[in-house]
Amino acid sequence: MQTALSLRLATRLGPQPLKLAGGAALAVLLAMPALHLWTDPASSLHVSAYTLTLVGKILCYAIVALAMDLVWGYTGLLSLGHGLFFALGGYGMGMYLMRAIGHDGNYQSDLPDFMVFLDWKTLPWFWQGSEHLAWALCLAVGVPGLLALVFGWLAFRSRIKGVYFSIMTQALTYAAMLLFFRNETGFGGNNGFTDFKRILGYGIAAPGTRATLFLLTVLLLVAALAAGFWLVNSKFGRILTAIRDAESRLMFCGYNPLYYKLFIWVASAMLCGLAGALYVPQVGIINPGEMSPANSIEIAIWVAVGGRGSLIGPVLGAGFINAAKSWFTVAFPEYWLFFLGGLFIATTLFLPRGLLGLLRRHKEKA
Amino acid sequence: MMPVTTSQALQRESWDGDTPASGRLLQPGVDVTHGQILYLDDISVSFDGFRALNRLSLSIGVGELRCIIGPNGAGKTTMMDVITGKTRADSGSAFFGQTINLAQHSEAEIAQLGIGRKFQKPTVFEAMTVQENLELALAGPRSVWASLRARLSGQQRDRIDELLTLIRLGEQRARQAGLLSHGQKQWLEIGMLLAQEPQLLLLDEPVAGMTDAETEKTAELLLTLKGRHSLMVVEHDMDFIASIAGKVTVLAEGAVLAEGSLQQVQADERVIEVYLGR
Numbered sequence: 001m002q003t004a005l006s007l008r009l010a011t012r013l014g015p016q017p018l019k020l021a022g023g024a025a026l027a028v029l030l031a032m033p034a035l036h037l038w039t040d041p042a043s044s045l046h047v048s049a050y051t052l053t054l055v056g057k058i059l060c061y062a063i064v065a066l067a068m069d070l071v072w073g074y075t076g077l078l079s080l081g082h083g084l085f086f087a088l089g090g091y092g093m094g095m096y097l098m099r100a101i102g103h104d105g106n107y108q109s110d111l112p113d114f115m116v117f118l119d120w121k122t123l124p125w126f127w128q129g130s131e132h133l134a135w136a137l138c139l140a141v142g143v144p145g146l147l148a149l150v151f152g153w154l155a156f157r158s159r160i161k162g163v164y165f166s167i168m169t170q171a172l173t174y175a176a177m178l179l180f181f182r183n184e185t186g187f188g189g190n191n192g193f194t195d196f197k198r199i200l201g202y203g204i205a206a207p208g209t210r211a212t213l214f215l216l217t218v219l220l221l222v223a224a225l226a227a228g229f230w231l232v233n234s235k236f237g238r239i240l241t242a243i244r245d246a247e248s249r250l251m252f253c254g255y256n257p258l259y260y261k262l263f264i265w266v267a268s269a270m271l272c273g274l275a276g277a278l279y280v281p282q283v284g285i286i287n288p289g290e291m292s293p294a295n296s297i298e299i300a301i302w303v304a305v306g307g308r309g310s311l312i313g314p315v316l317g318a319g320f321i322n323a324a325k326s327w328f329t330v331a332f333p334e335y336w337l338f339f340l341g342g343l344f345i346a347t348t349l350f351l352p353r354g355l356l357g358l359l360r361r362h363k364e365k366a
Numbered sequence: 367m368m369p370v371t372t373s374q375a376l377q378r379e380s381w382d383g384d385t386p387a388s389g390r391l392l393q394p395g396v397d398v399t400h401g402q403i404l405y406l407d408d409i410s411v412s413f414d415g416f417r418a419l420n421r422l423s424l425s426i427g428v429g430e431l432r433c434i435i436g437p438n439g440a441g442k443t444t445m446m447d448v449i450t451g452k453t454r455a456d457s458g459s460a461f462f463g464q465t466i467n468l469a470q471h472s473e474a475e476i477a478q479l480g481i482g483r484k485f486q487k488p489t490v491f492e493a494m495t496v497q498e499n500l501e502l503a504l505a506g507p508r509s510v511w512a513s514l515r516a517r518l519s520g521q522q523r524d525r526i527d528e529l530l531t532l533i534r535l536g537e538q539r540a541r542q543a544g545l546l547s548h549g550q551k552q553w554l555e556i557g558m559l560l561a562q563e564p565q566l567l568l569l570d571e572p573v574a575g576m577t578d579a580e581t582e583k584t585a586e587l588l589l590t591l592k593g594r595h596s597l598m599v600v601e602h603d604m605d606f607i608a609s610i611a612g613k614v615t616v617l618a619e620g621a622v623l624a625e626g627s628l629q630q631v632q633a634d635e636r637v638i639e640v641y642l643g644r
Binding site: 231234235236238239241242245246248249250251252253254255256257259260263 | 450452472473474475477478482483485489490491492493494498501502503508509510513514516558562
């Protein structure tokens with residue numbers, strides 16, 4: 001019955017309508033900041049700060065889902081620790097925002113409030129230079145990248161695959177969460193970083209700042225989609241799917257999978273870091289909760305529900321689930337996790353190719 | 367299924383033609399001055415106390431087509447694993463030509479050196495088209511950087527056309543490899559091996575699951591490759607071996623039991639005892 005339904009839908013919605021829908025979605029997204037800035041708050045066209053922030057946040061998640069899909073859907077490496085890379089990017093940006101508070105904090109000190117509170121006298125070495133946005137962005141991209149490089153090198157060189165790899169990534173994010181929860185490590189403990197005031201001198205909650213951050217997020221998503229499209233359609237992309245489907249065949253063709261896995265793994269982590277860096281100023285807080293194993297598992301669910309092995313699928317999945325979440329957690333807060341679990345099971349059973357599989361014409365038909 | 371009824375003669379001609387490009391026996395790097403491409407010397411491999419290979423010694427001549435037979439568990443697949451770097455020998459040595467010690471190289475490096483391998487179960491990239499499978503296998507640089515910039519040259523296109531004709535999958539070139547029949551997958555995998563331009567081909571049960579007509583075609587194909595490439599074929603199908611073999615090596619319990627023409631080994635009493643007589 002399910003096939004019949006998806007077939008009927010697929011015949012009605014070919015690839016052309018999908019492109020049109022994508023274009024329309026992009027137009028709406030680009031219009032949103034303008035509608036936030038230049039319409040009357042009373043008008044029905046006005047986009048509120050709440051809506052803009054919510055959608056901006058979901059777009060950041062969509063970028064993470066896309067990054068996840070490149071390693072899972074295309075390369076077959078199920079990471080259950082992608083939330084870590086996202087959170088690390090967020091912390092890099094978060095520290096810049098803490099430093100940008102300047103002397104306006106409760107203690108009027110050079111140091112961020114939490115450090116004064118914990119009786120720190122100097123900034124730890126790893127936060128040196130974080131008052132510069134450019135350096136903070138380097139940290140937000142470079143630290144996840146470096147961590148992924150070291151972890152990936154060790155894991156892929158030892159040919160760790162499948163569920164063992166997933167468990168190790170899960171353990172990695174859990175270990176990092178415990179580290180960041182501690183007060184003496186210099187990451188703000190369980191409160192994390194918050195109470196941001198400005199970015200590059202502009203008020204963090206000013207409509208212009210919000211609109212700019214939103215626009216940057218849309219641009220990053222579009223750029224990531226374009227780069228992803230180029231990547232998966234290159235010979236490199238075909239090698240990724242070859243790793244997923246028949247790794248030993250690929251090795252006996254003379255390719256060393258190690259470098260291919262490492263490249264896409266590190267690129268994915270860096271993209272997550274960038275998404276995290278855009279997420280934090282919009283949401284206004286970063287804390288170790290972002291590194292909790294459950295968060296990383298949720299990322300995998302977005303991708304599975306949206307449809308892995310495609311570029312649009314994970315974006316759809318992240319959008320759909322997070323929109324549902326923000327409605328559900330207000331309407332029926334205690335049932336959200338049941339709904340999420342049920343959705344995941346239903347997708348696995350009935351929609352192996354996710355939501356996108358419903359919309360797409362079946363290739364096998366041709 | 368294969369269009370075996372029509373234009374068979376034509377396809378046969380293409381196999382007999384000059385398509386499997388010649389001159390690949392003398393690639394730089396492999397020293398075959400003594401006329402041997404592969405030496406296995408005194409190789410032993412144990413898995414949890416089970417001796418899969420027991421002081422196995424064997425050599426393959428340049429351009430030779432060697433058949434390996436032996437009962438299950440004789441160590442045929444383990445031997446291929448050792449040659450291709452998938453399994454490391456506990457003792458003994460494996461040399462490619464006079465100078466290349468295979469124990470010092472990874473699977474990918476060994477493939478690049480010029481040893482191609484076909485698996486027992488046909489293994490192709492099922493999500494890709496037939497043509498894309500061959501493209502990936504084509505000889506050329508294997509780095510990440512090269513793969514990002516890769517563009518198919520006219521020469522490579524010609525080579526792919528050539529291979530498609532050779533493995534008789536020309537009409538299936540745009541088809542997803544996962545949708546091919548079992549025999550077609552076997553052929554595609556052989557085509558991928560040839561695309562790598564190896565000097566030595568290891569074929570593990572190349573005609574398993576093929577129809578008689580397909581088996582016959584495969585025998586013809588291997589005979590055209592003989593002389594241009596060196597081949598080592600593991601098979602159980604005696605009729606197939608009879609149709610291609612010059613020299614046959616019989617393995618049993620991880621060591622060479624007998625070697626010679628098919629008639630010779632079939633007459634050998636020890637061989638009859640462990641294998642053929644059963």
